[in-house]
Amino acid sequence: MSVQEVVLAPFESLPMKFRQWVWLCVLGLAALSLASREAFPWVLNYPTGWLLPVASLVNGLFDVVVPILTPICRSLAAVLGAALNVCSSALRWMPWPAMLALFALFGWLARGWRLALFTAAALGYIVAAGYWQQGMNTLSMVVLAVPIAVTLGFLLGVAAHSSKFVRSVTMVMLDLLQTVPAFAFLIPLLLLFGFGPIVGLIACVVYAVAPMVHCTMLGLGHVPTALLEVGSMAGCSRSQRFWHVVLPTAKREILTGINQTTMASFSMVIMAAVIGGFNDVGWEVLNAMRKAEFGQSLLSGLVIAVLAMVVDRITFGLAQGRSEVRSTRLQAMVRTLMLTIVPFLFGALLHASPSAMACIDKVQGIINPDILNRVVLGLVHDFSVPLDNFKVFVLYHFMLPLRIGLISAVTPFTWGFAWTPQINAAYCVLALAGSAWLWLSGRWQLAIGLLVTSALLLFGFNGLPWLAFILVVTALGWSIGGWRLALLSVVGTYFVVATGLYIPLGQSLYLCLLAVLICMLIGGLLGIAAAKSDRVSALMKPICDTLQTMPQFIFLIPALMFFQVGELTGLIAIVLYAIVPPIRYVEHGIRGVPRDLVETSRQIGCTAWQRLIHVELPVAKPVVVLGVNQTIMAALSMLPVAALVGTKDLGQQVYIALSKADAGQGMVAGLSIAFVAMISDRIMRATVSKTGNIPEA
Structure with a gap:
């Protein structure tokens, strides 16, 4: 029997009538809170005096912890900053033709000539757009963050696979890492490490650990038991069995984890541009958006997109391997030599010839963003009337009713008529009649869904009393997942409500x-x-x-x-x-x-x-x-x-x-x-x- 069946077994044994009565009580209390929201304002707006001082407690904790940890964090920031400077300087030192050739060779190794051609064209666009230096700065953060995240994720995944206690703690931590917004990571890190790119780098590592942990646990968990027994019978020690049996079997999943970690790092590096302090592509995008330079933002945004696609396809191709290639050791050595020496020799030769460097640098920035800005602004101006009409239609007929409800959104100005008491009464009668018919015909779940949906459309999400919201979500969790999910639902919803x-x-x-x-x-x-x-x-x-x-x-x-x-x-x-x-x-x-x-x-x-x-x-x-x-x-x-x-x-x-x-x-x-x-x-x-x-x- 699965864990889910064990959790649901007590609930499934409950009589259907009992569940219906529970829902009737929940809907009755929700209706009572809706009816009394004008007479008792606290039913709609959670009283200020009842708010939990969670934010103050967290700030107080940080006031104590930050002065203690700041010297350690600043020392770590100095080390990471030096490593980042070395990495970005090395990438910027390589002339763009040499780096383009290096990436194209990686693409050829990963998936063949098609990926090599795509890589060359994509990086060529970055050069033509004039964002090569910024792109290399962005790439340097990814290059530094990925090994750290992969190492931490692999070690944590192995520990979680080996220990049930570590696994349970790890799963809770991963849930938080994958659901807490990335911006929230930046705030405590900003207090600990100060302003600058290192905050983005560390946030990138924290955010990117989760996929590596998941893939490591998945790969280790899928190793056949029979294979482990064969390793033990062959006389392997525990460490030998891990390195020579388990890891080779889980290689595909682990390499996929490296690919996913790389992409997560890339995504977070761009988001970390909000804090500034680094001349990367994310900062260029953010600046262009703030200045409403839409052509410039498109150019820089496409730079991020092509960089992400190139990195994703190369790492994914290396993780999956090329089944059609069967290399001898000599061929592998030759390819390694090409990848490590030839592009660097090419770059050194270009640096030795200032005239050649000046010639190739003329290619950078040949795409004029001002022309694109004018084209984009012209398009926006030409289509401004239909776009404004579409915007008004969606806002007034879809978004506003869901936010504040039909009872407030339907006015002569927005819909051409008013939501009169007669219309309101007819709406309520139809909703109740439809729900009653569904209930009596045995489809009581649909009846509940119709009642809840009708109430949401009538009052909107902002007009729903907090008590009704908690009750309905908790009842839904209990109905579908049992008491554990009901407990999570009531704790989670009350936390949001009680923190204002x-x-x-x-x-x-x-x-x-x-x-x-x-x-x-x-x-x-x-x-x-x-x-x-x-x-x-x-x-x-x-x-x-x-x-x-x-x-x-x-x-x-x-x-x-x-x-x-x-x-x-x-x-x-x-x-x-x-x-x-x-x-x-x-x-x-x-x-x-x-x-x-x-x-x-x-x-x-x-x-x-x-x-x-x-x-x-x-x-x-x-x-x-x-x-x-x-x-x-x-x-x-x-x-x-x-x-x-x-x-x-x-x-x-x-x-x-x-x-x-x-x-x-x-x-x-x-x-x-x-x-x-x-x-x-x-x-x-x-x-x-x-x-x-x-x-x-």
Whole structure:
């Protein structure tokens, strides 16, 4: 029996009537709080006197700890700073033709001539855009951060694999590392290490450890027991068995972990540009965005994108290996010699010839950003009227009702009519009648969903009383995952409410909900099309790969360019970042439907539409639900980045705390997002475990 079955066993034995009565009590208390929110304002707004002083306690703790740890941290910062200077100086010393040749050779070793050609073209763009020095500074931080993160992650993964206690502690730590916003890491590190690129470097290491730990644990856990027994029977000691049996077997997963760690480091380095102090590409992007130089931001943003794609494809190719290459030892030595000596000799020859260096440097910056700025501004000006109309329509008819509710959003100015008491009464009667009909017909879960959805649409996330929110989320967690998930739900929701972040939480939830709905609609349709057509699948694969390798910053640029600062800009950026999981999971789920089941549906006369609705999507439901979960996680992780363009949610609270170096408020806001992410993740995973098994990818 699995752990999930053990957790759910006591709950599953409860009578259905009992669960229905529990939900009736929860809905009754929620309705009572909604009805009394005007008479008793504390029902809607959590009283100030009841707030928990968590932020003050954290700040007090840092006031004690920071003076003690500062000398040690500053010494470590000096060592890392010297290493960073050496690394960046070495990369900048290499002339761009030599470095381009070096990367192209790495690409050839990783995946062949196609990747080598792509690498040369991508790095050539960086040269033409005039960001070669900044790109090398960014790359130097990644080059320094990855070995540290890989080493720490590998050691922690081995320890977690060997000890159940370490594993349980590690899993909790990984949950926090993967759900607490990256910006929240920067605040305590800024207090300990001071202003500068070292803070970004250390935050990069902390953020990038998690994938390496996961992949190491996965690889070590998949080593067959029979193989371990063979090693023991052969007389291997414990260390010999680890180095000669376990590690070679887990090599593929560990190398994949290095690839994922590299990409996580790359993403975090760009985000660390917010604190400044380093002439890298992230700082150029941020400056261009602040000055509204959209052409410049596009150029620098594409530099980040191509750097990330080159690093991702090379490291992934080296991790997977080229099956068609069977090298002798001599061939391997020759390739190593080429990689290590030839490009450096080429670079030394170029440095020895100042005229040659001056000639090749003329290529840098040949792309004029001013022309692109004028083109972009011209496009924005030409399409300003339809863009403004679209922005107003989405804000008034979708975003505002979810935020403040139909009862406040529907006015003659926005919708052309007022939300009168008669309309309100008809709306409530229809919602109650529909719920009663569903309840009496035995579909009481749908009835509850209809009631909760109707209340959210009527009052909005900002108009929902905090007590009703806690009760509904806790009841949902209990219904799906049992008492453990209910405990996490009540603790997490109460923490957010009791720390004074309930209003920003409502903003976050409505933005994430709308983004997830848009992603599932558009991404689901694209995923269905990709599952039905190999040609569409082949077209979507490079697009999804590109979107997954681009750092989060980049998604702000097109949204900011056309819609300026505001919540719609943040919503579009979140959608662009989170749309990949539904595309891939829907395609994978539908393609995983057994062929005999599809053939049977054809033989009984089902049309393609009937087969999709009644056969393929129901069978693919576990995978699709898991895709929804990943979409929610991606949307939540994008909130702090979207705060840069004016969203007023939990992400903005983290960003404000970062600007003030307020560790307490930053940690509280970061933990609030982490609680929301963990509750959502556990609910969706419990739903998947009830729905059925997930087919192997």
